[in-house]
Amino acid sequence: xxDTALRDVLHEVATQGVGPDIDVRxxxxxxxxxxxxxxxxxxxxxxxxxxxxxxxxxxxxxVALLFAVTRPAEVVPAAxxxxxxxxxxxxRQHILTMEQAPIGxxxxxxxxxxxxxxxxxxxxxxxxxxxxxxxxxxxxxAFNANVDVSxxxxxxxxxxxxxxxxxxxxxxxxxxxxxxxxxxxxxxxAGGSIDGVSWSPDGRxxxxxxxxxxxxxxxxxxxxxxxFVVDVASGAVVGLPRDAVLAGEAVGWTPDGRVLLxxxxxxxxxxxxxxxxxxxxxxFAELDRVPAGFGRPSLSPDGNLxxxxxDPTPTASGDGSVWDxxxxxxxxxxxxxxxxxxxxxxxxxxxxxxxxxxTPVLSAVQPGPDGPGLIVAHDVYSDTQxxxxxxxxxxxxxxxxxxxxxSDVLASGQIRDAQPPEQPWYDPxxxxxxxxxHRTAFISSLVLAVLIGCGLTAGRLRRRRPxx
Amino acid sequence: MSQDADRDFDEFVSTRGPALLRxxxxxxxxxxxxxxxxxxxxxxxxxxxxxxxxxxxxAYVRQVMVRENISWxxxxxxxxxxxxxxxxxRSTVREDVDLRLALDAxxxxxxxxxxxxxxxxxxxxxxxxxxxxxxxCSVGTVKSHAHRALGRLREGAPELAxxxxxxxxxxxxxx
Numbered sequence: 001x002x003d004t005a006l007r008d009v010l011h012e013v014a015t016q017g018v019g020p021d022i023d024v025r026x027x028x029x030x031x032x033x034x035x036x037x038x039x040x041x042x043x044x045x046x047x048x049x050x051x052x053x054x055x056x057x058x059x060x061x062x063v064a065l066l067f068a069v070t071r072p073a074e075v076v077p078a079a080x081x082x083x084x085x086x087x088x089x090x091x092r093q094h095i096l097t098m099e100q101a102p103i104g105x106x107x108x109x110x111x112x113x114x115x116x117x118x119x120x121x122x123x124x125x126x127x128x129x130x131x132x133x134x135x136x137x138x139x140x141x142a143f144n145a146n147v148d149v150s151x152x153x154x155x156x157x158x159x160x161x162x163x164x165x166x167x168x169x170x171x172x173x174x175x176x177x178x179x180x181x182x183x184x185x186x187x188x189x190a191g192g193s194i195d196g197v198s199w200s201p202d203g204r205x206x207x208x209x210x211x212x213x214x215x216x217x218x219x220x221x222x223x224x225x226x227x228f229v230v231d232v233a234s235g236a237v238v239g240l241p242r243d244a245v246l247a248g249e250a251v252g253w254t255p256d257g258r259v260l261l262x263x264x265x266x267x268x269x270x271x272x273x274x275x276x277x278x279x280x281x282x283x284f285a286e287l288d289r290v291p292a293g294f295g296r297p298s299l300s301p302d303g304n305l306x307x308x309x310x311d312p313t314p315t316a317s318g319d320g321s322v323w324d325x326x327x328x329x330x331x332x333x334x335x336x337x338x339x340x341x342x343x344x345x346x347x348x349x350x351x352x353x354x355x356x357x358x359t360p361v362l363s364a365v366q367p368g369p370d371g372p373g374l375i376v377a378h379d380v381y382s383d384t385q386x387x388x389x390x391x392x393x394x395x396x397x398x399x400x401x402x403x404x405x406x407s408d409v410l411a412s413g414q415i416r417d418a419q420p421p422e423q424p425w426y427d428p429x430x431x432x433x434x435x436x437x438h439r440t441a442f443i444s445s446l447v448l449a450v451l452i453g454c455g456l457t458a459g460r461l462r463r464r465r466p467x468x
Numbered sequence: 469m470s471q472d473a474d475r476d477f478d479e480f481v482s483t484r485g486p487a488l489l490r491x492x493x494x495x496x497x498x499x500x501x502x503x504x505x506x507x508x509x510x511x512x513x514x515x516x517x518x519x520x521x522x523x524x525x526x527a528y529v530r531q532v533m534v535r536e537n538i539s540w541x542x543x544x545x546x547x548x549x550x551x552x553x554x555x556x557x558r559s560t561v562r563e564d565v566d567l568r569l570a571l572d573a574x575x576x577x578x579x580x581x582x583x584x585x586x587x588x589x590x591x592x593x594x595x596x597x598x599x600x601x602x603x604x605c606s607v608g609t610v611k612s613h614a615h616r617a618l619g620r621l622r623e624g625a626p627e628l629a630x631x632x633x634x635x636x637x638x639x640x641x642x643x
Contacts, residue, residue, distance in 0.1 A: 009568060011591065017497075
């Protein structure tokens with residue numbers, strides 16, 4: 001036999017091996033192949049689209065990582081004059097902290113609820129509708145002035161240490177860099193609480209009112225009011241002498257840079273103002289015939305006017321109470337302006353600053369569970385009122401505009417139309433930094449891509465025909 | 469795919485399918501595997517049918533079968549070994565049947581590459597170049613596979629000696 005014989009035997013082997021019903025089987029195989037071919041063609045599209053999507057997600061993740069790695073720390077340049085927003089908006093559940101994204105310049109600070117009802121201090125930008133969370137606020141917010149904005153809006157201070165004790169410390173937050181520095185207050189290790197902070201007009205110093213727990217008291221229940229002056233640049237802390245405590249409560253700064261103390265009015269209606277510094281306490285001004293309920297005083301930047309709120313008194317008909325904003329001219333000792341504040345909630349109204357030394361500015365909340373907050377300027381000599389900032393919209397959680405507004409922003413009187421924030425917001429409690437946000441996005445993308453890839457591979461393997 | 473192409477595909481299967489199935493049988497040595505192999509190759513060809521129908525679809529299908537069978541064999545080798553069918557007793561069968569069964573059994577002992585070379589060269593009547601293209605290898609590799617395949621057939625099945633005595637060795641075939 002030769003190669004022809006081998007060929008013949010091979011043909012015979014093939015013919016006998018396949019069997020007699022070859023046409024039927026070929027038809028069956030052909031039909032099955034056509035179905036499988038169609039399905040396979042569709043599957044290829046699915047695989048291609050899936051692979052493309054996975055690749056896109058992976059590339060996006062890599063780009064996000066690259067962006068996070070290469071992006072320098074965000075530092076907002078110094079802002080221009082700045083202005084007040086005409087509205088502040090409801091607190092959003094996602095909000096950056098100052099550390100995550102500096103805001104540049106702050107117009108005002110308010111306290112409002114964040115996600116889950118946690119009430120926090122929130123700073124509002126002077127040049128853009130941006131909000132930053134500062135710190136959780138204490139439960140008792142009314143007139144709680146342990147957060148304040150520097151006159152130029154570039155620095156914030158947050159008083160730390162609560163009623164439960166703990167170290168008394170001040171956190172200074174640079175709004176342009178987001179960096180914080182801490183200054184400890186001397187408290188003999190007994191702790192206490194910071195009841196008020198107030199920037200000097202030049203922004204170099206900070207007056208602090210603290211209730212320091214008496215270290216000798218075994219149960220730590222007795223406290224003592226102390227006043228401190230902090231040099232912001234050096235962090236040096238100087239306690240005011242004991243005379244300052246006896247002279248009254250700290251209410252602000254005199255034009256010459258001393259801490260203003262107010263005592264009274266007494267039973268004869270006499271209100272004494274003192275000025276204190278490290279060297280001692282000196283008389284500043286005195287008023288007579290001041291109503292008994294006059295309190296929460298504020299001195300105009302030029303030192304000529306003193307504004308205060310008069311506690312409510314029942315109306316003659318007995319169906320309500322009236323309370324007023326009262327402004328005195330210190331040169332004459334006579335009241336020059338009175339405004340009825342009955343349309344505002346009493347416990348949530350305070351004087352937060354001045355415009356042009358003749359216009360006290362109040363923060364107030366209109367009565368009712370959903371009453372909006374307002375910042376209202378009262379022009380003493382024209383007897384007019386102007387709403388500068390309206391907090392949110394009706395039906396939103398209550399706002400407490402308790403912090404001082406940057407004085408030069410107020411002085412400029414620039415009000416801008418605020419727009420609802422459009423940029424994405426983030427929850428500061430779940431994200432440590434903006435970079436971490438990108439890393440999280442990258443890792444999520446990577447995991448998603450791997451899962452897609454595994455799914456596609458498993459699908460292909462399952463579709464592959466058995467090999468025997 | 470258009471209805472024309474579908475009809476064309478069906479016609480191709482009905483006319484060339486039997487020959488392809490026989491080739492698949494020779495490649496796999498198993499009737500069911502042969503059907504699977506042919507179905508896989510036809511399914512892959514179907515996806516490209518609009519392009520293949522104007523050329524030589526049979527060569528493409530055959531090429532896919534050869535390569536797919538080698539791929540299957542590699543996976544089988546890593547996984548479950550298939551049982552090689554024992555050569556049946558030959559004392560009661562006729563000589564030609566005896567010869568066919570011996571060749572069938574001997575083919576199973578070859579590697580898929582060697583078997584493919586024999587099938588392509590002596591069953592499908594391809595030239596060395598065509599066989600090399602189908603296998604995706606060089607002509608020299610085809611020659612060496614054919615040489616070794618014939619040698620192993622001679623060793624494994626002495627009854628084929630006469631058949632293979634004058635069989636063209638790889639070196640002697642130039643078509």
